[in-house]
Amino acid sequence: MSQIRVRFAPSPTGYLHIGGARTALYNWLFARKHNGVFILRIEDTDTDRSTQASIDEILDGLRWLGITWDEGPYFQSHFIAEHQKAAQQLLERGHAYKCFCTKEELEAKRDEALRKKIDYKYDKACRKLSPQEIKEREKQEIPYVVRFKVPESDGSVVFDDLVYGRIEKKYADIEDFVILRSDGKPLYVLSNAVDDYRDRITHVFRGQDGLANTPKQILIYNALGYELPQFAHMSLTLDTKKAKISKRKHGDVVTVKYYKEHGFLPWALCNFLALLGWSNSESRELFTREELIEAFDISGISKSNAIFNYTPGDPKNWTDPKAIAINARHMSMMDVRELAPYVRDELRIAGLWDERYEHELREWFLSTIDLIRTRFHTLKDFATLGRPYFSDDFSYDEVAVQKNLKKDPQLKEYLLQLADRFERLPSFTVEASEHEVRQLSEQLGIKAGILINAVRTAVTGQAAGPGLFELLRAIGKERVVNRLRKAAHIFFQ
Secondary structure (H helix, E strand, O other): OOOOEEEEOOOOOOOOEHHHHHHHHHHHHHHHHOOOEEEEEEOOOOOOOOOHHHHHHHHHHHHHHOOOOOEEEEEHHHHHHHHHHHHHHHHHOOOEEEEOOOHHHHHHHHHHHHHOOOOOOOOOHHHHOOHHHHHHHHHOOOOOEEEEOOOOOOOEEEEEEOOOEEEEEEHHHOOOOEEEOOOOOEOHHHHHHHHHHHOOOOEEEEEHHHHHHHHHHHHHHHHHOOOOOEEEEEOOEEOOOOOEOOHHHHHHHHEHHHHHHOOOOHHHHHHHHHOOOEOOOOOOOOOOHHHHHHHOOHHHEOOOOEEOOOOOOOHHHOOOHHHHHHHHHHHHHOOHHHHHHHHHHHHHHOOOOOHHHHOOOHHHHHHHHHHHHHHOOOOHHHHOOOHHHHOOOOOOOHHHHHHHOOOOOOHHHHHHHHHHHHHHOOOOOHHHHHHHHHHHHHHHOOOHHHHHHHHHHHHHOOOOOOOHHHHHHHHOHHHHHHHHHHHHHHOOO
16 A cells, blocks of 8 residues: 555634544544654635634644644645646546536526425536537637536446445436536535645545535546545534534534633543544543554544534533543643643733742642642643642632631631641641641540641632642641631631
């Protein structure tokens, strides 16, 4: 087999959504597994809708995800002359013809079919024109499109899809489709085939919605003498109501940019997207980059549509719970030094970053991240739930305050006594702080848990978190002492 060459060919008419990102990922994984080439091609021939902003967002999204391309980005609009040349070749070889039917004539025929309640299909009126009739219309400068001449035999287009198996489409069910508009601009069905041939694409991975164009493109391939690539059409990504995901229906939550801005790790999102319509024999869910490349196999791609488990308008279900769980697991398992730059960026956004964390407090920063990350789900949690570790300006959870502090007025005195004990410690270690808490609890005749919960809420404003004594060491003696005294005064009047 020649070297595998695949491509991701998005249209820059909007954002990079998770369905498109999944298509790019599958192409990339296949190329990387087989030491192939991954090509990025921007199909920008829809000049009315294509924008530079969309191009930038697609490129930025792929870079952020780590889906790197080996060639490109190529721009389809740069090769229009090639597409037009191919259309001319099809005309000269008798595989296409000029259609002079006006828009009004076609609409009238379509309305008539609707009135008769039959499916509309172009009636091949111009296919029957004689050379003389064609010349007369050209002389009159009547605009025309170029249509592909579908064989009129009883045959079919047949191909083996790598996901869906044998696909057959009868010639009789394919109308003579347009390949060149009246203004000379090629249509997708022609441009895509010509570009894939020029780029020597061996495998075409694309969404199931592209399946309708495949028989037409195979006809073009055959007519031009091109070698066919292998096709793999992937299931669609739908919401819980079985509707195709779109920004119009579902908002920004279906865009890659949304996950970048809401605290997802790039590879964690890739890991989740890979599982939307693909599975492995081990039913495994968590993969490193290298592990997923090794595990990826076309046979694991499902014929059934993937469900993106998200309900628009529900703040508690702001994205698929599985996506959040996978992100949390990656955050808890990855090397803390790899995680640190992502945390740094979040703290900068929140105004909590201290440049000392890169230098003299580097080890403290890394150990603190390691301590608190196990209970977090996204990077945003480092600047919200993790705020007490990086700033004295944090809020207190009212439920935690009522439960752990205000139930017993005597806790004011207990917290002040503990602050004094901590302040006298020559070394504020895990063992030393635990000894003081447990000794004071014993002397007061109360359960240690009462004091432990009160201290946690006083120091972090929260009811849960890492082990208390590891937490106290991370925050540091001076801040812990100050916070205990502050809580004793503001919550007990």
